[in-house]
Amino acid sequence: MMAVNWAERISAFSRSPSRFLSGTTAEAFLAELLRELRDDRATYSVKVLLLSPLCEHPALLCPSDSVGEETALELMSVFAQCPPKSVQFRCHLLLALTSVLVCTSCVSGRSRASQDFLDLLLQIAEDTIDLHGDGAARSVRATACDCLRELEACSPGLLSQRLELLGGLRQREASRIHQAYAALHTLVLRNAVYQLTQQTGAGAEHLKALLGGNTSVAWEAEQDCSLMNDKDSAILSSLILGPMGTVPTLQTGPDCKELRSVLSSLLEDSYLLTPLCQAALLHRLTEVVSMVPGVPPAVFRAQLLRLLGTSEVCLLHTTLLMKCAFTDSLFSAEDEAFILKRLVVLSQHPLLSTPEKLFYMDCILHFPENRPISCGDGDETLPVLLTPRLASALVPTVFNDSATMLARFNLLSLVYLEEGVEGEGEGEGSRGLAYLYEHLTSLLDIVQSGGSREIIVTFFRAAFLFLFYFCQVERYSSGLTEKLCKLYLCHTYLAPHLINLADQTQDRLTESSWAVELLKALQVVITKAPLAQLTLQDLSQHLKMLTRVAEEGEIPQTNTLNFLSSIITPSSSSLSGDWRLGNSLLGVCRRLLVHPSLDSLLLPLADILQHLTCHYGNTDIQDHARLYYTLLTTLSREKLAGVLAQGLTEGGRQVKKRSLSSIMAEGEGLTSMLTIHRVEKAIFRLIEAGCEPRGEPQTEKGSDLTLNETESSPGEANVVLETYRAQFEDPNFASEVILDYQLTHMEAIDPHFSQLFSVRLHFNLTDNHYEELSDISVPCLFRERQPPKVRLRLKPRRPYPTTLHASAIFTTQDGLSWHTVLPDIHVAFQQAFMSPPAPPAWGRGGKQCLFEGLWDEISSEGGLNDPADCATSLFCCQLKEAALIALVEKHFLPYLISDLSDEEEFKVLFFLPPLSHILLKIRTEEDAVHFNIATDNWQLLPHISSYLLTITRYRKMLMANCDASLLVFKKRS
């Protein structure tokens, strides 16, 4: 049962840690995990599962370094007690430990646990005796090496002093795990050499000392240096970054015998490693050799034959990076030509997967040339050796998948562009371009005959690429326009794609007028097409298109107007009252109202608006048309432009009168009105209003006492308790904690936000200890006025401290809506304190009676309360009498049951909704002040004790009387 339970819980955690932790706390979950890991009854397969949250989210479960440290110590003791045959579990434990220590910065801080763990790992790595001979120890050893390597990767320089030891271990290991030692050794070597390059005056001697393990000569500032590098991420970064990257160097002179021998030994064995490990090892060694000019790159020569012929993507990649680092000092011109040919072949090899082929094409466009012409700023450039003839292996075909086809289209476009495509000549460039155009046409034909969504999207992407490179070639770009128009007429649902293409080409190709030409042509085909077969669907797409066309000042709009009047004038029943369509019509009109050629459009446009006003079968549309008509006929040209243009400026906050003009039609004005904008910085926050006592106010002093103050007998106490408890039969009785806040502006905010309206506050819980809160509306928030009060009604399920996330939506003066996040609201434990909700008729006597009744019930076994939930406890601290009275007055007065003048014993009763009580009897004994605590909810004990600790510590600090306090608590089972 446990196993199923844990499998589900762990998978729920990994699916969404935030949702999982909202039902518990990270602290509690961690404690549960650790307890279960120690439990002998749990199987090891379950325990492996339990480690996965620690491996995947260590920082979430161990929020501080000290928790990380404790967790690590705990895990190490689990490791120590784990039998050697549970190999999988031991390996996973090592991984979890690595994750916890690295992610809580215990490693970078060289904490005790991390030192112990390092020692443990080294001990495992060195212990090469396999007692059982079944290879079990070997697996753990390999994992230990992996962990050491990760520690070194995350905290570079950590193992620099162990270089010789690690080298020796690597050489002695003959079983297949020599790979793990080689990877570790290589990384430590790389980091150590890097650190030397950062040392002023470091040279051959230092390098020799480092490799020989001669720590006495090793550089002195080792510790400081490695610590420094933790902050400096440069050491984590790859050193092979193309022609612009600079590599730090170590001047050693030509004699680096020791380093050379280490390198050649690593390289000699490299072919024994898996391709992935080989690639990583070669990359690290490439970095080492680039840092030490004393070692010639020729040390890699012997490996090249194998690397150049490889079919493994990572090995070829590492070879390219090597070429990038060493250029012609390792690779001849023939090698370069060969590698490029190989990349071309691999880019289209039918046996490779699509992502691999795309990657190879990417490598061609970032080819590390021996003598690069450009500085290689990360842009795609063609290698000089890539001729059209060679590249022709990569021409796009209709049988390619979309990504491959687009990648090839892009590459070939670059190739032909390089060759020169102007003129009708027979040059390779123009022949290639002709092919690309023909290919684009084939794609268009497929779209024309009803291709899938994927092929449509692919076609438009290819069209964009084509225009991006060749829009200056008139014969093709105008041909494409013509074909697109035909295509649109057959498939009007392509309107959004065409608008997107027009938008993007206009945006990216600022010098080209292609987009305008396309829109112009589309206007012609839309307005000249026979109206007879026009469906409602087509019409709505046409109007979308014409709206976009009307955005272009250069395009005359007479055709559009003629089209509009021809579709509205006949007694076309399809138009009779569709609101959407009416809105689309108005959308075009609205654009026309701000068109630069409005003067010439005035009469026909007025006719159309008037017709809509009188005949359109939808009142809303009629009204809007009337407004436009009025604006058009009464306002001067400048005013009209002024009123409407404001609505068109994008996201302009200074616009005040947007609502008037933009609400009428679908346009970006309306969109920006309807969109909720986001404010990155907090604009306002909730601060706690003055601390007034919560719960029932203590005003009935001296009112009629139905119960005698002093003579409360057990019988009476029972009656009191019964009466008191009867009130709770109504589940809503005293179930809320009311917290008052003020909503105030943050300091230094944009003046734009100083007057806010319709603020709607929304609260999100971070745990499930409380019921969801409803939203709160605040009519307005002005900077210069009194801050409005906000009252939160929290309904606890369990009255624990909590944090609330708060956000708000509000409106600014210009009518825009905004969304903002407020700083979190922290609800402290004591904020849930209330006076007991006694019946109003009761006076102090009644409450005293209640106190005694509860106290006796909790302290004894009987009573109505579930005894398992009851607990008593004692909290002691050193306080002088005056300090104690001050403390009681400051913190407990609203909840005080006894008389303040009765200094012998203070009785305090906190009620915490929905049903919990905490009772305090405070009395000064000879050695200390004793806080006797009784509660009917033992889970509140940690919270009350930390609360008491806080207030007494503060008091003590005030009184400069700082003795240790003591907390004892006893839970009855």
Next chain:
Amino acid sequence: MSVRALWIISHEKGENVSVRFSRRFATVEHRAKSLAGSSYVAVPEENTVLQLLLTELGLSDSEKSYVALRDDCLHRQRSPAMELRVDGPGKGILWPVLAISQGPLILACLPLVDAPVEPRPPLASLLSVSQGLTLLAGLQTFLLGPGGKPDSEGLASRLAMLPAILLQVCPLGSPLDVPILGAPATPTVPIPAGNQKQPVWKTGLHRGRAVVNVALIETVRSMQYGNRSRQDLWDVYGTVTCKVPVPPILGSYRLKEEENQLHVSVTLKLHESVKNSFEYCEAHLPFFNRDQMGVVDVKVSSGQLDVSKEKNLLIWAMGQKFPKSREVTMEGKISFSGPTPGPTDSLCTELTAYIKLYFKVPDMTLSGCSVDQHSVQVYSSAKPRIVTSRELLSKEYFIWNSTGTAPVSSGQMML
């Protein structure tokens, strides 16, 4: 050279999508944070990643014909690495996300960028990218199992093995190896004596006669248009990439539309240099965007003709040999008067139609490439037997109807 996270997603043609396995590598994430500094974007929770990934792969909102975020023509779909645009508090762009997809599985990972993040480094400068691709491909092969088509139980059982497998191949985010198919490595392989080290890629000990098998498989593709203005194309690839002077089978395909009937005329000619001994040889003639075939009145000069009316497909099996003349023909009429419409295709409309040839010729290559058994040298103390073989295989071998328009398709035209 590490990956920050790994996801395995299953779906059925874009529906019923779920994350079947995910793994985050916390220490790599820790490094990513130090490397990226203020530009760091954390890996969001599983569901968010899933949604963003589907949008990026064009699989989201399949019922909508245009979604700006998914279908923008500026979108760089041609790169193997995707950008995930994370919204909300930890917003930013997650890059480079690699994904490979086959059948019901999508595998994705996020390699570590171990270079300054601004300006964005080229993909080719990050070794972690090829490492991530190799890891994904290895996991895919493992999960799909032999045949590349997993049953749901087989898939589930292999997914359950992943934690143990990742402990071997990628314990802390740095890929070390790809999963081994079949039996797991036996750790009890004896360790070679002396200084000789054991290769990591050799997982077991072979106890038979040592054999070296050198197989040469050539694959031939062709596009034949039967049109003077358009050059026919073919290429051959295999372990050795090379060019051939002629395609092995030259064909002509002519269709004529006559009142709801198609007049079909096909000639296939085997080149004299090709050995007339096939393991199999078949021609497939599909017909799209028409009603089902009614009367099929077609004669072939050799071989056997099968008619699949539901699929609107003629299958002409030539058998193991062409006749002495090395030429076969098909002639006849097909009426499309069936009760239901046949299959549709957006490429093959009207008279755009093709014949696709499937054949295999054992023991020959077009390039003439062969491996000489006696010239293979093996540097090993065990004297292995050397076996060599060769074969020719067709793939994408199309003959287009010369009376219709054919799509432009292949790349050797400028050679």
